[in-house]
Amino acid sequence: MIRIKPLPHYDCDVLIAGGGPAGSGLAFHLASAGVKVIAVESGIFPRDKVCGDGVSPIALAELANMGIAEAAQFKQANEITRVGLFLENDKVSIKLSKPEHLPYHARIIPRRELDNWIYEAAAGAGAEFLLGTRVTDYAINSEGALVYLRSKNREFTLRARMVVGADGGRSTLARRMHGAKPQESDQLLGLRAYYKNVNGPTDQVDIYFNDSGFPGIMWLFPKGPHDANIGIAMVAKTFPKKPEHIKEVLLAHINNNPDIKRRIGDGIADDKIRGWPITIYNPDNRVSDERIALVGEAAGLINPLSGDGIQYALLSARWAATTIVDCVQRNSFTRQDLDAYAHKVKREVSYDFALSNLLVHVPRNKTFNRVWLRVLTSMISQARDDGAYADTIAGVFEGTYPSYKAVNLSFILKSLTQFGLGAGRDLASTMQNPQQALLSGTELAKDVFTILEELKDNPRDNISWLSGGLTQSASVLAHLVKTLDARSLKNILS
Ligand SMILES: Cc1cc2nc3c(=O)[nH]c(=O)nc-3n(C[C@H](O)[C@H](O)[C@H](O)COP(=O)(O)OP(=O)(O)OC[C@H]3O[C@@H](n4cnc5c(N)ncnc54)[C@H](O)[C@@H]3O)c2cc1C
Incomplete structure (x- = not known):
């Protein structure tokens, strides 16, 4: 007798946990490509999300590609053309330039509105949403993903060909996949x-x-x-x-x-x-595996330097959709199939985020606070007189440029020269009369003594910070060597 194995029943091709920009963005792309999607969202739209509400030009370009920029409300959203940087007594207002390939300047859009637009676009494209429902767990086997859900009145399961974690910075799916909560x-x-x-x-x-x-x-x-x-x-x-x-x-x-x-x-x-x-992004954590992928902040896709997460939520949704549509068409969801998405994420963000992580790690040591603030003061001074330099800083904060623009050689040299001029003036007066410098409290002398005291009090923390910095620097260098050919290296240095 021939035994025919019954075909597994699927409630959908892809079940997405979370309906923020990453989840609804992915639901939009998949449904538009004819994939059967169920997006499960614990909130009920329109809903709030704690955020700065700054939507970068790159994120706005993604929304425009999804047809969202046509909405009247989008056109009314507040446009930003300047960034003010304030540091105690120093300040500068920088006019933002707009790269030609991006249609809009940044806008401030409350998440209650923004996320609702993306949700409506996804539902309009044919994605099914279960609102007021949480994904509590999942189990993967060779035939599919069994997803455990809880709503107000019931607990139930759904079966999908694959599951996607788009459930944000406290992702349940990422925690289960990585076997630990974020460090x-x-x-x-x-x-x-x-x-x-x-x-x-x-x-x-x-x-x-x-x-x-x-x-x-x-x-x-x-x-x-x-x-x-x-x-x-x-x-x-x-x-x-x-x-x-x-x-x-x-x-x-x-x-x-x-x-x-x-x-x-x-x-x-x-x-x-x-x-x-x-x-934030940890390159050691996988963003995909057999029948599972993480998108947006669940995957740590947020630039720690600028705080931009919406653009990476929308971008990763599009990148994941390309791989997932292919998996659905071939009905194959192995780790190797989904690696195409993981490689795309690495190619697009790993160098930029490694550098941003390093730039965030360095000032983590509050012992040197006065030094970091002085560096910022000198950067603000430079930005006041130098349009190109100001443009780079503003572009990094606005999310228009990747952070590696900031390691452009001329940018670093200008920052160091400006910083050196200020520190040099202090150093000269300290050297001329060290005792007087201490008595009158020259800034540099005060800083040096504070730092020495704190290094003495906290040697263990400072060594751990230093070794963290060395690891981050090594990872930036490794990315540089691995991912850049001579031409791109020339672009970064130019
Ligand atoms: C204070 C603050 C300021 C910020 N400012 C900015 C800014 O100005 N610009 C910017 O670009 N980024 C900013 N960010 C980052 C940005 O908010 C996030 O990166 C972005 O929201 C990520 O989108 P996401 O779709 O991945 O996750 P989220 O927007 O967090 O969406 C996740 C969704 O999943 C749902 N969910 C969670 N768990 C479950 C579950 N188990 N089952 C079902 N649903 C679930 C949640 O209800 C939520 O709707 C800021 C963040 C913070 C905290």
Whole structure:
């Protein structure tokens, strides 16, 4: 007797956990290609998400390709053409230039609206959504993925050919796939408050740095003429451990910094301060395996330097869709098949994120805070007089340029020259009269003594920071050597 194995029943080809920009973006691309998709979202649209609401030109280009830029609401979204950088007494306002291949300047779009547009586009393309439902677990075997779900009234399972984790910075699927939650060193903490009745300029985002908020940035992003998103993002693990509570740092900044006070004016908070962790890229973590892939922040796809995550959520959704459509057509979902997506992610982001991770790791050591802030001061001075230099800084923060623009040789030389001039002036006066320098408290002399004291008090933390920095530098160099041919190397150095 011939035994015929029954064909497995599938509820869909692809089950996506999470309906943010990554999940709904992927659902849009797959459904548009005729793939049967179910996207499972624990919230109910329209829903809020803690974010700075800054949508970069690259993200806007992705939205335009999905037809979302045609919507009237999109056209009304607040456009940003300038970035203000503020550091204690130094400030600069930089006009953003727009690369020709990108159709729009950055915009500030509250996530309640943005995510709803992408969700509606995906549903319009034919993706099915289960809202108010959580993915709690999954099991993979050679025939498919069994996904465990929980909604208000019931627990149930669905069977798919493959499953995708698009469930953000606290991803359940990533934790299960990697067998551990993200390390503290791979996390930033973000807080956001909405303010109403603030002052202009409407087209300028402001970014603030100060001693207690460092290593981290604070921002004011105008949502329109009267409303703003105000927040802070800071690395979770510093050396020595930061004594300040991040919410108090933000409140002290709002209450005391004259520049943000001027912008807030008579404005008042419209909502309570809300926080969310940001999980950054760890190249050791897989982003795909047999019958599973991770997209967006579940895969750590966020630039730790600029905080841009929306553009990588949308980009990774498109990259994953290309591989998954191919897998569905061939009905083959092996680790090797899905490696095509993993390789694309590595090619596109690994060097840029390795460099950004290094630039975030270095100031993690608060012992050198005054030195890092001085470097920023000198960068702001340089940006005031040099348009091309200012453009690079603004472009990195706006998410228009990859961070490796910042290691452009001429950029580094200009930064060092400017920094050297300031430090050189201090050094000269210290050398001429060291005792007087100490008594009168020359900045450099004070900094050197503070650093020596702290190195003495925390040798273990400082050694661990140094070895982390060396590992990150080695990974940047390894990427450079592995991924760049002579021509691209020439581009970076030019
Ligand atoms: C304070 C702060 C400020 C930021 N500012 C910016 C900014 O200005 N610009 C920018 O580009 N990026 C910013 N980011 C980063 C950005 O918010 C994220 O990178 C982006 O939201 C990632 O999109 P995503 O779709 O991968 O994940 P998310 O947007 O987090 O979406 C994940 C979705 O999955 C759902 N979900 C979670 N778990 C489950 C589950 N188990 N089952 C079903 N559904 C689930 C959630 O409800 C959510 O809707 C900021 C982040 C923070 C915290």
